[in-house]
Amino acid sequence: MVDIKRLSTTQPDFWESLEQLVGWESHPGAELEQRVAEVVEGVRTGGDKALLEYTRTFDGLDAGSVAELEVSRERIEAAAQEICPESRSALEHAATRIRAYATRQRIDSWEYEDEDGNLLGQQVTAIDRVGVYVPGGKAAYPSSVLMNAVPARVAGVEEIVMTVPAPNGELSSLVLAAAKIAGVDRIFTLGGAQAVAALAYGTQTVPSVDKIVGPGNAYVAEAKRRVYGVVGIDMIAGPSEVLIISDGQADPEWIAMDLFSQAEHDEHAQALLVCPDFVYLDQVQAAMERMLPELERSDIVRESLAKRGALICVRDLAEAQDVANRVAPEHLELSVAEPQRLVGGIRHAGAIFLGHHTAESLGDYCAGPNHTLPTSRTARFASPLGVYDFQKRSTTLFCSPEGAAKLAESAAVIAHGEGLGAHAKAAEFRKAGHGEGN
Amino acid sequence: MVDIKRLSTTQPDFWESLEQLVGWESHPGAELEQRVAEVVEGVRTGGDKALLEYTRTFDGLDAGSVAELEVSRERIEAAAQEICPESRSALEHAATRIRAYATRQRIDSWEYEDEDGNLLGQQVTAIDRVGVYVPGGKAAYPSSVLMNAVPARVAGVEEIVMTVPAPNGELSSLVLAAAKIAGVDRIFTLGGAQAVAALAYGTQTVPSVDKIVGPGNAYVAEAKRRVYGVVGIDMIAGPSEVLIISDGQADPEWIAMDLFSQAEHDEHAQALLVCPDFVYLDQVQAAMERMLPELERSDIVRESLAKRGALICVRDLAEAQDVANRVAPEHLELSVAEPQRLVGGIRHAGAIFLGHHTAESLGDYCAGPNHTLPTSRTARFASPLGVYDFQKRSTTLFCSPEGAAKLAESAAVIAHGEGLGAHAKAAEFRKAGHGEGN
Structure with missing residues (x-):
């Protein structure tokens, strides 16, 4: 059989095991x-x-x-x-x-x-x-x-x-x-x-x-x-990852191949399947078994699945969502019949692929959204590469004489509180009475 | 006299001198x-x-x-x-x-x-x-x-x-x-x-x-x-800086105090005044001379002006703009009668303060825009702290069966070009004919 870890949320140490599985030491030495x-x-x-x-x-x-x-x-x-x-x-x-x-x-x-x-x-x-x-x-x-x-x-x-x-x-x-x-x-x-x-x-x-x-x-x-x-x-990228939430309805070969397509990147890549139906997990594993030998990069796939892959059995799709939010995966596939019901509850993910037909690899290449994504749980605070990353903002402020005079009062009080006297004076100068603009 | 460097764009080595003046070695040792x-x-x-x-x-x-x-x-x-x-x-x-x-x-x-x-x-x-x-x-x-x-x-x-x-x-x-x-x-x-x-x-x-x-x-x-x-x-902040472009029309004491309010932060803070009118630069320096002794933090101000401050004479306001874009200052004051004519040409600045009444210190405290700003020329690529920094984005993609089939063709071609066979197969599985979603 294809060597891949199995986890279940019914295990008492599930969350620790998950934490350990997805942990990645990014320090280069x-x-x-x-x-x-x-x-x-x-x-x-x-x-x-x-x-x-x-x-x-x-x-x-x-x-x-x-x-x-x-x-x-x-x-x-x-x-x-x-x-x-x-x-x-x-x-x-x-x-x-x-x-x-x-x-x-x-x-x-x-x-x-x-x-x-x-x-x-x-x-x-x-x-x-x-x-x-x-x-x-x-x-x-x-x-x-x-x-x-x-x-x-x-x-x-x-x-x-x-x-x-x-x-x-x-x-x-x-x-x-x-x-x-x-x-x-x-x-x-x-x-x-x-x-x-x-x-x-x-x-x-x-x-x-x-x-x-x-x-x-x-x-x-x-x-x-x-x-x-x-x-x-842009970011310091770690190994690529996918987490697939499945309702057990897609052809098991589709899901198996999606896991492979992640695992073939390199031996540190991570492919996780989360599903409430443990029979389906068996079917996917069987499909992997069948298809793995045909892959060009089967050695890499085998190694990364053994090292960092997992089939995870959950109680229901709500719990699958919890697992996804804990992992904050780079790629998240919602291979379920009604993905729109799940997506709103996803708090952290780089890219989300909705529905059975949306293979991650479609998004990797040509669908439109960017494939440069936050890895190693950084989706908790980081976002996909986008136009944003090539734009920058300057704040602008124009004060009317009346506006400046009003703001100067609060500014001077706070500046004094911070012990910054010149800040206070610069603000107060803009109140009527001291000198003149033009 | 207050000790502060004087530069003029007519000097042959002006741009090198400017570069040297604003350079900041951020490496901590x-x-x-x-x-x-x-x-x-x-x-x-x-x-x-x-x-x-x-x-x-x-x-x-x-x-x-x-x-x-x-x-x-x-x-x-x-x-x-x-x-x-x-x-x-x-x-x-x-x-x-x-x-x-x-x-x-x-x-x-x-x-x-x-x-x-x-x-x-x-x-x-x-x-x-x-x-x-x-x-x-x-x-x-x-x-x-x-x-x-x-x-x-x-x-x-x-x-x-x-x-x-x-x-x-x-x-x-x-x-x-x-x-x-x-x-x-x-x-x-x-x-x-x-x-x-x-x-x-x-x-x-x-x-x-x-x-x-x-x-x-x-x-x-x-x-x-x-x-x-x-x-x-958020960012790694260097010393605080202001660059003021002046048309020589504001009360010199206003500008002198704005420079002070930057210089009082610490001895590495940088206060630069850029103006086409060298008589005005003298007036500002005289105002500094007069007002400096009254400051609570006059020692720090004196030190930072001597170390890192400058009065810069330019040919005209267009050249002042060039200086600002080269410096990419954290704070930029446009102390001119028609700031709206200059602001569009500003390519890099953290916060821009428009017009004679808009003292930086008003923005530092209470006007509304954030005071956490990119320093040390990082405004070339970075932005003020904002709501953006506390939001993150996930891309979403839902493929219709027809859409997936179409995308799969391009995806498979590119995937093969990259030697990633499982990516190609995962895409191709979504074309009609292989298995079934639901």
């Missing part, structure tokens, strides 16, 4: 931390020269200058031509839908007037320049390019700079084509902590950006954590 | 990092016991249990009664206005249907439990309590837990009263890295929260950076 610190500092102080050296060492890519590592417009065009028509139209289909969804997210500036003639508002602007990190080598993720670059473009970001490692020169045409479709402006074949450092601090050739987004390995994640504050970052 | 790591780890593993020890050591506060460090409802009520009526009504006035502004920020859930009958949306929920860190001891900041807790309440946060250090038992009634007005649920007299760790991981007595907000010293900032990911954090 002192050694990795130290190595990343050195690389980041190296690029910050050494610029292009350091960047070339690290790229030679880590990616086996020997270039005479960083300029040579920039992918030419011609090469990008050629890649877009070279991929098969089916791929091109699938990527375009996905981009169109991601754009349509993102457009709904845009927030606008607003302003209102209070009863004293003061104007209060917020002015929304886009980030000037964004860096998109894309993993490279064996794993080519064109979908990741679309999911990161399209919302940036929708937000109005002026320039999008992408980095993608090309270990030993290997570079995916699908990734380049996706970059063209998404409207990426410049691409450098750089990777790892050195790429993140170059984007954060800039070098002679790589422009510094204001925010870095996109997934990467442990080195990339730690480098992003390190430069956070110098630039913005 | 390895030693502080190490000490904070120990305290955080100590509380994580040692719980209440460790927390008590650190509080004894660092705050000189000797308690028998952490429960004793929780401020009782009676004590909070007493504080609210004990402060003077002027203070109470000023705090209430501020809270009302902060609430009114915050209410405009709330984002709502939405959903739309595409042409294939798929439903796409986003579900907005509030964070469950938030921790508000409030500095204590000599510096009592009731305004900070309001600015952090009120938007959380407006967002719908269920429980707000506040920590405020009470070194040697010293605790501000204004802070407690502000907490009551803002609707804080629980207060612990805890501070420093140990308070942050307790909020992040929870102890036997202190509940773990989902996000920690609020300002603090270098230890608090580093602790927040450290627990980021376990919980959300």
Whole structure:
């Protein structure tokens, strides 16, 4: 049988077991931390020269200058031509839908007037320049390019700079084509902590950006954590997860394959099925048993299911909801007949997929919502990547002379209470009697 | 004369000088990092016991249990009664206005249907439990309590837990009263890295929260950076800054006092005045000279102006705008006759104060917009604290059978391109022909 843990809410230690199962130690360890610190500092102080050296060492890519590592417009065009028509139209289909969804997210500036003639508002602007990190080598993720670059473009970001490692020169045409479709402006074949450092601090050739987004390995994640504050970052992502709440009505093979599609990411990925019908859990396990051998990545799937997967039996769907809220999963499938009855009670989840036909993998690629999602229970406080992440707000305040005089009274009282005399005086100056504006 | 740097955009090295002036090294240094790591780890593993020890050591506060460090409802009520009526009504006035502004920020859930009958949306929920860190001891900041807790309440946060250090038992009634007005649920007299760790991981007595907000010293900032990911954090704040663009028409004393009100925060605070009229810059400097001796915090003001202040002469207001966009200041005053003509060209600023009567200090306390703002040029990518920070979004997707079948085609193509076969199969299963939902 496929090796996968079984839990039941009737066990007295259920919640502790669940806690243990979903726990993820995100700290990278002192050694990795130290190595990343050195690389980041190296690029910050050494610029292009350091960047070339690290790229030679880590990616086996020997270039005479960083300029040579920039992918030419011609090469990008050629890649877009070279991929098969089916791929091109699938990527375009996905981009169109991601754009349509993102457009709904845009927030606008607003302003209102209070009863004293003061104007209060917020002015929304886009980030000037964004860096998109894309993993490279064996794993080519064109979908990741679309999911990161399209919302940036929708937000109005002026320039999008992408980095993608090309270990030993290997570079995916699908990734380049996706970059063209998404409207990426410049691409450098750089990777790892050195790429993140170059984007954060800039070098002679790589422009510094204001925010870095996109997934990467442990080195990339730690480098992003390190430069956070110098630039913005999207998030520090942990392993991918899905929690499926099932009413036991979908074809067990659908659910089994959905669990596989999560588990195939890597051996730390987490696939959880929660259902009140234990017979159905058996049926899904049997379906997994049948289908697993056919999978291209069956070894990875087997390992991640054994390590971090679980079939969880609950009393009813209400309890399934409790389990989901405790886990705060990155992906949540509500594979039930009436998903709208459950969704309102979901407090924490990155993306919610409603109904039997809504496979997570449809959302991963082309439905429209973003696939960059909060992992490792961070959906308790974090949100999917969106246009929001590429917009920023400034508060605006205009005080009428009467409004200022009125506000000055409260401001001065509080300022005195905080021992900040100049604050109090600056406020009081705006009351009638002291000097004049114009 | 008051010691303050003078710069002019006509200098050939102006932009480099500006860059140097506003640069701020946010890295706390390895030693502080190490000490904070120990305290955080100590509380994580040692719980209440460790927390008590650190509080004894660092705050000189000797308690028998952490429960004793929780401020009782009676004590909070007493504080609210004990402060003077002027203070109470000023705090209430501020809270009302902060609430009114915050209410405009709330984002709502939405959903739309595409042409294939798929439903796409986003579900907005509030964070469950938030921790508000409030500095204590000599510096009592009731305004900070309001600015952090009120938007959380407006967002719908269920429980707000506040920590405020009470070194040697010293605790501000204004802070407690502000907490009551803002609707804080629980207060612990805890501070420093140990308070942050307790909020992040929870102890036997202190509940773990989902996000920690609020300002603090270098230890608090580093602790927040450290627990980021376990919980959300608002930001890592650097020294406070103001940049004032002046047309030379306001009373020079108004502007001088606005610069003072920034400089009085601490010796690292930054106050910059940008004006095309160099005679006016002299007048402001003369006003500073006259008024500085009367200030309660004149020593701090003198030091911060000398270290980090500047009077900057520009060719015209358009160039002043360029300077502001380069600095991306936390606070930006547009002390000009027609501020609306400038504001649209401002790309990066935390809070913008328009017109001669709009002193920053009015916004600091009671106008309505938040005073927790991005510092150290982070306004390039970050925004003021707001209701947004206490809400989170889940994307939602419901696929109709027809919609799923259509999406499955593109999804399968891209999934194959990424080498993720189970993703492709999970999508394809939703096409007609394979099994059945219900």
